[in-house]
Amino acid sequence: MALRVRVAPSKVVLQNLITCLILFYFVYYVSLSMCCLILQVYELDVLAPFDFKTNPSWLNTNYKVLLFSTEVTYFVCGLLFALVVEEWVWDYAISVTILHVAITSTVMLEFPLTSHWWAALGAGLISMICGGQTLAYCLFKDNFIYPDLGNF
Incomplete structure (x- = not known):
């Protein structure tokens, strides 16, 4: 007889988000060091x-x-997020980026208004989503949920 544990979907999402955030900053500091x-x-x-x-x-x-470590972090994390969350890489990428902006504002005690920082963040986010979603599709294409647009 197997033990069945049912986890609420919102708890899984929060757990994945925390995992992705920890992974993001771990990769950030490793790429920064490199x-x-x-x-x-x-x-x-x-x-x-x-x-x-x-x-x-x-x-x-x-x-x-700072620029190279940011871009490397975003690209590598996109690939790693695909392994953690499978098909929802874009959602977690945007959520982690929003949390990163909030944490940055809190740490630096002001909201970032510099265009070069936002450009680097935007480019990194695009590479994270594109790389991660592509890997997720290649690895989990049999499990992807496709919307039914027949009645649309």
């Missing part, structure tokens, strides 16, 4: 994932580290 090593930046603030005030210049190595 970019620091590659670009030989030996001094960077612990709050670097929330820094939107760094001067956007290709001559500024700290800016390049």
